[in-house]
Amino acid sequence: MIGTARRRRDGEAKVRGATRFVGDMPAHGLLHARPVLAAEAHARIIGIDTEAARAQPGVVAVLTHADLPLAGGSGRAAEPLAREEIVWAGQPVALVIAESEAAAEDGAALVDVDTEWLEPVLDLDAALADGAPPARISARAGDDDSAADAHGGGGDEARGGDGDHGGAAASPNIAVRQRLQAGDVEAGLAAADHVVRGRFRTSWVHQAYLEPQSTLAWVEPDGTLVVHSSTQGAFMTRQGLANTFGLAMEKVRVQAAPLGGAFGGKLMIAEPLAAAAALVLRRPVRIVFSRTEEFSAGNPAPGQLLELELGATADGALTAIRGRVVGDRGGLGDMGVEALSALLSAGPYRWPAHDLTALGVTTNRVSPGAYRAPGAPPAAFAVETLLDELADELDLDPIELRLKNVLVAGDKGLDGQEIKVFGARECLERVREHPLYAQRHTLPADEGVGLALGFWPGGLEPAGAICKLDSDGRLTVVTAAADMSGIENAFIAIAAEAFGLPEEQVRVVTGDTGSAPYGGVAGGSKVTYTYGRAVERAAEEAKQRLLDVAASELEIAPEDLEVADGEVRPLGAPGRAVAIADLAAKVYTFAGRHRPIEGYGSTAQVSRAPGAAAHLSHVKVDRETGEVRLLAHVIAQDVGRALNPALVEGQMHGGTAQGIGWALLEELAHTDEGQLQGGTFAEYALPSTDQVPPIETLLVEVPAPDGPFGAKGVGEPPVCGVPAAIANGIAAATDIRLGVLPMTPARVWAELQSATVV
Amino acid sequence: MIGTARRRRDGEAKVRGATRFVGDMPAHGLLHARPVLAAEAHARIIGIDTEAARAQPGVVAVLTHADLPLAGGSGRAAEPLAREEIVWAGQPVALVIAESEAAAEDGAALVDVDTEWLEPVLDLDAALADGAPPARISARAGDDDSAADAHGGGGDEARGGDGDHGGAAASPNIAVRQRLQAGDVEAGLAAADHVVRGRFRTSWVHQAYLEPQSTLAWVEPDGTLVVHSSTQGAFMTRQGLANTFGLAMEKVRVQAAPLGGAFGGKLMIAEPLAAAAALVLRRPVRIVFSRTEEFSAGNPAPGQLLELELGATADGALTAIRGRVVGDRGGLGDMGVEALSALLSAGPYRWPAHDLTALGVTTNRVSPGAYRAPGAPPAAFAVETLLDELADELDLDPIELRLKNVLVAGDKGLDGQEIKVFGARECLERVREHPLYAQRHTLPADEGVGLALGFWPGGLEPAGAICKLDSDGRLTVVTAAADMSGIENAFIAIAAEAFGLPEEQVRVVTGDTGSAPYGGVAGGSKVTYTYGRAVERAAEEAKQRLLDVAASELEIAPEDLEVADGEVRPLGAPGRAVAIADLAAKVYTFAGRHRPIEGYGSTAQVSRAPGAAAHLSHVKVDRETGEVRLLAHVIAQDVGRALNPALVEGQMHGGTAQGIGWALLEELAHTDEGQLQGGTFAEYALPSTDQVPPIETLLVEVPAPDGPFGAKGVGEPPVCGVPAAIANGIAAATDIRLGVLPMTPARVWAELQSATVV
Structure with a gap:
């Protein structure tokens, strides 16, 4: 199956x-x-x-x-x-x-x-300025009440800056500062033959779920x-x-x-x-929530500012990356994505030295939340744009540049953890073979193909599951995981395969916290990888109970039995097969001699299964209006093992479409006083079907050793690289590079004008 | 605990x-x-x-x-x-x-x-008579529709009688006939020095739960x-x-x-x-249901007719038992208690030969259901009355007669299964030591002490359970067992003891069939013995997970750790103890490295843990009115191991009180046309507090080897022997023996009159 x-x-x-x-x-x-x-x-x-x-x-x-x-x-x-x-x-x-x-x-x-x-503080630059007014004057819940400016959060450690990247130490609005560094960045940049730099700004973007x-x-x-x-x-x-x-x-x-x-x-x-x-x-x-309340009082992805510089030798070996990622934490946010975004702004590449600072900044905006690969689309937008520029400057094929530096199994990530397996290389190789990549130099004027690699490290959290066979021979999987993005289908596939029943005979129940085994948040592309493994183990344990029953009833050792097609069969004597339902009926009775055919399984994955997706985006820019049209999009994603390719492709389509929203359309804009502009789907520019081109999905299967049947999470990776691929496509078509998302017609047109003027 | x-x-x-x-x-x-x-x-x-x-x-x-x-x-x-x-x-x-x-x-x-x-059929004798009118003329659901008289049920096998015990083969109302026999009963009775016989009738009795x-x-x-x-x-x-x-x-x-x-x-x-x-x-x-609907359309304990004869040698060795137990199945009952009652009518004694027939009979009464030790109080009423008579005739102490014949570990029961452990002997010995037993010959006129032994084989059914530790260090037990008769308390005690937490930190959740592990009916005195064992195993497995966490955190091998008083302690280094809650807090987090502290346990007990209770009932009979007053009651029950003696004693009190209802008060009477007489608690004579004497409870603990901490079910055994003990008390006080339950003042008075006249 x-x-x-x-x-x-x-x-x-x-x-x-x-x-x-x-x-x-x-x-x-x-x-x-x-x-x-x-x-x-x-x-x-x-x-x-x-x-x-x-x-x-x-x-x-x-x-x-x-x-x-x-x-x-x-x-x-x-x-x-x-x-x-x-x-x-x-x-x-x-x-x-x-x-x-x-x-x-x-x-x-x-x-x-x-x-x-x-006085409101609505803008990250304004919030960071020396002498900026405070976005909050009273203490926040959970803060020490002694200081009115305790909203600053991180205290001395947070305030004590490293001096790098624009100071901002004097702003009262810095809630959190984190720094991730290793190696000698100064030396690395000095040793580089080429150094590229950029400043990027991304907007607040709403998750835009249909159900509020x-x-x-x-x-x-x-x-x-x-x-x-x-x-x-x-x-x-x-x-x-x-x-x-x-x-x-x-x-x-x-x-x-x-x-x-x-x-x-x-x-x-x-x-x-x-x-x-x-x-x-x-x-x-x-x-x-009403839709307006959603837009005003939800928890959308925060606006970010990213400043990066990175260097490489003439033959394309990356030497060092330095940067600062500023994330908006709004007025009440105790959770930010800036640290993760800073980590991801290095991309899935080997860096001899890195120095990345993350600042979480309090403003008078809504509190931010997680949105599909939190912090990753802005990070990839920044680093993949700069790599594209670097390839240009080095006169290297952009895929070759990436292949030369991309992490592979055995490497250590920026977090110091060794990577067991990683399919980014395979994804890049896959799009390199795609005809669109070869055609990129022979396109009509104002068209271009952009390449980018998206990367998501994958979340981890402990999880448990139960599998139990009913007296009619049907299997129930119980977890606490919410019914979302087809999770049920993955669990059914895993349990059916591990237990030996057709999928139609398996169902999933979402239990409440009182009765269900523990399970983490359904997010971070970790459900299949963590819960899924627990389901697999639970099904295996239940299968063992089934074999015990069959062994006792048939008087054959369990190891001489197999489960397939809804039957238990003695190896080598298929004629003596017994239907699972018939065995189940013997269990659940008064004075039944067999334990219930049930199993519990749990997991605490310790090694991540990072995901990657390479994109090719074929864009056409209308120089008259600044409008960017997407003519085609190709995504090659490492999905570990596609339990159900239809659902995996659905995730790839959905992620790509949402990435198009990030790239070209979506922005929670506000007035000068900080009031939201537009709070309905009529005004908030989600990509509509005519703005999403045909998406070609290429499934790359590099099995995750700890995932169920090699599978891993596939939800987050497809969105990450899309804005970068489109931006690189625009650059290929027009030679302009926008540092701002979304790349609206007005912004593109303005950039085209100034490029023309110059 | x-x-x-x-x-x-x-x-x-x-x-x-x-x-x-x-x-x-x-x-x-x-x-x-x-x-x-x-x-x-x-x-x-x-x-x-x-x-x-x-x-x-x-x-x-x-x-x-x-x-x-x-x-x-x-x-x-x-x-x-x-x-x-x-x-x-x-x-x-x-x-x-x-x-x-x-x-x-x-x-x-x-x-x-x-x-x-x-024409209605309202009486078991009338229903069994040759040429009796059928209580049902149309086919029942589930029966073969071809024959209008298919309501007879058991078909040829059921109709083909053995000729023994009064025929009744010609009645259209016999739904089921079962026979349990072994050994040569004719020879056994012929070899007996004394043979006693009796015919007993018991009434329909309602369970009288408060909640309808x-x-x-x-x-x-x-x-x-x-x-x-x-x-x-x-x-x-x-x-x-x-x-x-x-x-x-x-x-x-x-x-x-x-x-x-x-x-x-x-x-x-x-x-x-x-x-x-x-x-x-x-x-x-x-x-x-309204209370009247309860009495009219519930499923009370059915009326029964029991005919027994049994013999013994002069030294008190039982030789054989023969009998017939007729149970009323009402108009729609597909479940009867007569077969179980026939089995139990042999009591917990060794019989060289037995021949017991059970007849389930269709009548125009409500359908019968189970009521605390289904079929057992009538069975014990019959056999314990006859043993009392036998002791009289043999001039043996009634306890000695029973001790000589009672089943002990290693014996086989009537069902052929070897008994692993059984405390009936200890219960008899315990009441023999009670002062009331010695006083029985020195009582005032019209007072007497009756002895009887009640016996319940104990039910079995597979069961599963989950134990899971919350992040605040509290444990939850999940089963499908309904909250009834203090089940929750037994589970809490078992899980607390097995896991190593104080009871206040443990709670029980009753899950639904969608999410909870399988479990059988809460009845038959099997919950503690079956579910309880599953809970114990689940708690042990969860404890193992806790020790894994502690071992990893403390860097000490799990076998060098112990759990007590809400802490995990290194053996020999109590100063390094860690609170369970602190360990739990390390588990349930993003990127947590430990599996959830959860366990699943299940059981399919194959050996029963039979229960027994010996009773002494001190009665006083008012010869003017026929009223029987209970002055004192002593119950010695083998409870395996009392997990919580307060609750066990509550079961012993409750069972004894319900037995008093059986003995003296309760009867769902009907008119000649079959309409219920009285359908309210005002009319249905439950024992009131002034009719229940002080009950002295003696806990006999003969641990059940397969029960959790030696415990076993205690709900059913206390009710079984009560009517017999009271009947034997009445005989001791007055020399009259009633073969009918309840022994109302009218019946006692009438019996006293006829005894006096003769």
């Missing part, structure tokens, strides 16, 4: 509308919550007048920060509603809870927030907080809610509901709001 | 009303179902007029048999509403479903069932039937519903809710009704 394209098991129910998302869940006595969002980007709260809202028919309560049963924690989860200070336009300031969604909305419109304006943040919460009579949520991490959410509200872990039960898209963005955004209201009101409360 | 009396963990929530029973569960859009019960005991259905009911405001539907989506199966579950024939007064004939309970009740009163009277049968069912959009029910067997209910409605097992999900009492009676009575309505109407439907 492994390696054959099959239809998605979860597809039909989703197409028919039979999947029950959180917003569809019936609940008796349900209340509906609507947040009141701050209008200003930065302000002190003088007072919140809730009287008119509370008088609104159907409104049950209007909660503000002081009403919430908060116990601690830090960051946004610990401050679900603004405390004394508003730190972004769109920050939830109050929560109106009503018997109907309409009443909640009407109530929210009547809440009057009285504020005193404070949705949580349903209630409190059982025994005090247990029960949360059904559109979350990527049931156990992580349990931990977060337990921290936020000071509850014992066993007094919080989280069920991950089917997800209508997430892409990294669904972790502890809506849950604290619904849970707080349920804890206060002791009734079920649901919050489903 | 094991062996110390502790408070029940589940007690507080139940006392505070915080336990959510099925009747308390909120459900959006819930419909309420009310059954229409047959008035006649036996009738043909001409028509059911539902028009007036359907016109009732709030009534959504009125369902009759033809409306139900039935697919097969047999017995009562396959015929939730009467098909063409009513076979007992109280049989559900229609189901009214309404928006409110009141509307459902009003609707039910308006359903008009038109019937043609058929309750089921909430709905259908998920993907077609899954979800059932939350007050059931003793989630997996058994799933299997039953899948069979009844022709659903794949994975399309039925059953959650066992906390039980407000069950005692064997809560299995597939309410579930088919609620599930059928939910499947038809596609809305959530709940049914909660």
Whole structure:
């Protein structure tokens, strides 16, 4: 079964509308919550007048920060509603809870927030400037309260800079500073025959999942907080809610509901709001963000500034990389992607020396979250653009330059860990053979083919799984992993193969945190690699129980039996085969002599399975309008082993399309005062079908030694290199290089104009 | 911890009303179902007029048999509403479903069932008589439809009698006949110096749980039937519903809710009704039986007739036993207790020869179910009464007679299985030492002390369990076992002891059939013995994972570590101990290097752990009124190992009290037409506190080699011998022997009169 394209098991129910998302869940006595969002980007709260809202028919309560049963924690989860200070336009300031969604909305419109304006900090450059105004003046939850400027976070260590890369040590807005360095970068750059430098800016980009943040919460009579949520991490959410509200872990039960898209963005955004209201009101409360609330108060990918310089010898050997990656942490973010982005800005290459600094900066923007390969598309945009320039300067084939330096098995990554296996080389070789690569020099005017390599190290987290055979001979896989991006199909394939049943006889159940084995966040391209391995082991253990039953019933040693096609067969005597269902029926009975045909498996992967994807993007630039059209796109991705090529290709298509959004279209823009411009899908420029060219997917299979059947995560790698490939395509077509994403017609046109003028 | 009396963990929530029973569960859009019960005991259905009911405001539907989506199966579950024939007064004939309970009740009163009277068969003697009218004329579900009299069931084999014990081969009402025989009984009885004979009759007795049968069912959009029910067997209910409605097992999900009492009676009575309505109407439907419906349409313990003769040599060696046990199967019962009762009527004694026949008989009574030690109290009533008579005739001490013949380890039971360990001897010896036993000959007139030995072989069924440590260092046990009779406390004790945590740090979760490991019915005194062992193994496996983590963190081999008091300690270096919570915190993180601290365990016990309890009952008979008063009661029970003596004693108290109900009070009486007399707790004579004497509990601990920490089931054994002990007490006080239960004042008085007259 492994390696054959099959239809998605979860597809039909989703197409028919039979999947029950959180917003569809019936609940008796349900209340509906609507947040009141701050209008200003930065302000002190003088007072919140809730009287008119509370008088609104159907409104049950209007909660503000002081009403919430908060116990601690830090960051946004610990401050679900603004405390004394508003730190972004769109920050939830109050929560109106009503018997109907309409009443909640009407109530929210009547809440009057009285504020005193404070100067907003909206731009990373402005935030970093010496003497910049602080983006937050009050202490954040979880910070030491003694200093009003404690929002700076990292303290002495963070402030004590290395002096490199533009100082900024005097800014009150630097929350975190991290530095990753090894070797002698000065010497490396000095020894280089060519050094290239660049400054890159990428925008805030929303994950744009179809289903908004949705949580349903209630409190059982025994005090247990029960949360059904559109979350990527049931156990992580349990931990977060337990921290936020000071509850014992066993007094919080989280069920991950089917997800209508997430892409990294669904972790502890809506849950604290619904849970707080349920804890206060002791009734079920649901919050489903509106699309505008999503854009204003979600947790999109943050804007970044990247400055890199790198050198190489004349024969193309990279010598050193130096740089600084600045990530926007918004007003409340306790999580940033800048450190990971700094690591990834070195690409999957061997560097004799590196020196990379990451700065997390507080601004008056929304708090950032993870989005498919967090920090990777900006990093690849920077480093792959510079490598392209370097190849030009060195007059080397861009693939040859990369092949000369790309990491291979046995090398150590920037994190010092040895790489067991890595298919980046194979991906590059694969696109080199593609006709489009050969045609790149014979294209019409204003067309070009850009190349880039995307890289994702792959996440790790412990996971457990159960496999259990029912008395009718069908197998159930139980994990805590949310139903998202076809995970179910991977588990089914793995369990079916490991146990020996047809896929139709296997199903997956997502258990809640009370009853399911532990499992990490469904993200970071780690589900197949970690959970999947646990599923494989659980299925193997269950198979062993099945063989025990068969051995006892057939009086044949287990090692002389095999499982195939729904039967247990004595080796060499297929005529004596017994159907699995017949064996199962002997187990689950009064006075049954056999243990249940069940198995548990778990894993804690210690070696990563890094992913890579090489892209060729065929672009055409309209010099009149600056519009970039994509004529074709080729992606060669190392997928380890494609359990179901149809789903893997789906991930490659989706990642590439989202990369096109990063490259050409998407940007959460704001006014000079920091208010979001456009908060609907009509205004936010996602790639539409006419903007996505035919995508040719080339599956490169370099088996991951620790993955189930050699498989590994495939979700993140395809997005990483897309903006860089398109940028390099634009350069090939026009000789202009844009350092800014998205590369909108206006920006391209302006760059074309200045290039022409010069 | 094991062996110390502790408070029940589940007690507080139940006392505070915080336990959510099925009747308390909120459900959006819930419909309420009310059954229409047959008035006649036996009738043909001409028509059911539902028009007036359907016109009732709030009534959504009125369902009759033809409306139900039935697919097969047999017995009562396959015929939730009467098909063409009513076979007992109280049989559900229609189901009214309404928006409110009141509307459902009003609707039910308006359903008009038109019937043609058929002669009812209400009495076992009448049912067995040659030429008896048939209690059912139409074929039952699951029977071959070809013969109208196929209700007889067992077919040729069942009909082909052995001629012994009163024939009855010509009755159309014998559903099942089973015979258990070995050795030469004729020769054994001929060789006996004394032979005693008796005929015994016991009544229908209701389990009288406080919470009535309750089921909430709905259908998920993907077609899954979800059932939350007050059931003793989630997996058994799933299997039953899948069979009844022709659903794949994975399309039925059953959650066992906390039980407000069950005692064997809560299995597939309410579930088919609620599930059928939910499947038809596609809305959530709940049914909660009224108390009258409970008495009329539950599944109480059936009436029985027992005829036994047994012989012994002059020195008290038993030679042979012969007998017939007739059990009432009512009009729809596909499950009877007569075969088990026949087996148990030999008591836990060595018999050189036995010949015991069981007859299951169809009548126009409700279908029977299991009730705490099904068939055992009547069996012990018969055999222990006759042994008492035998001791009198042989002039032997009744305990000596029993000790001479009682089974001990190494003996084989009537089922041919060797007994590994058995504490009946120790129980008898224990009561022999009790002062009450010595005082029995020096009591005032009309007082007496009766002795009896009760015996329960113990059930077996495979079971699985999971133990998982949370990141805060607390342990969760997951099984499918319903929360009933303190099960939770046993699991907590076992897991705490096996893992090495204080009990307060352990909790139990009852998972549903979708996510929890398999487990059998919570009944037959097998939960602690089977599930408990699985819990022990799961905890041991989880502990192994904990030691792996500690070994890696402390760099000490796992075998040099011990777990105690919430810490992992290096042997000989307690100063280096690490708190379990601190180790747990290292596991459940991004890039965690340790597998989850979780374990799975399962069991399929193959050797039973039979239970025994010896009773002394001190009775006083009022010759004026026939009233029997209990002055004291002593029970010595082999409990294997008392995990929590407080709970074990609670079981001994409860079992004894229910045995007093059997002995003196309880009877589901009916009119000559078969209508139930009295259907409320005001009329049904449960023992009240003034009728239950102080009960002295003597715990005899003969460890069960395969039980967790030597423990075994303790629920059933205490009830078995109570009616016999009281009957023997009455004989000691008055010299009269009643062969009928309950021994009401009227019956005792009448017997005293006839004894006096003679």
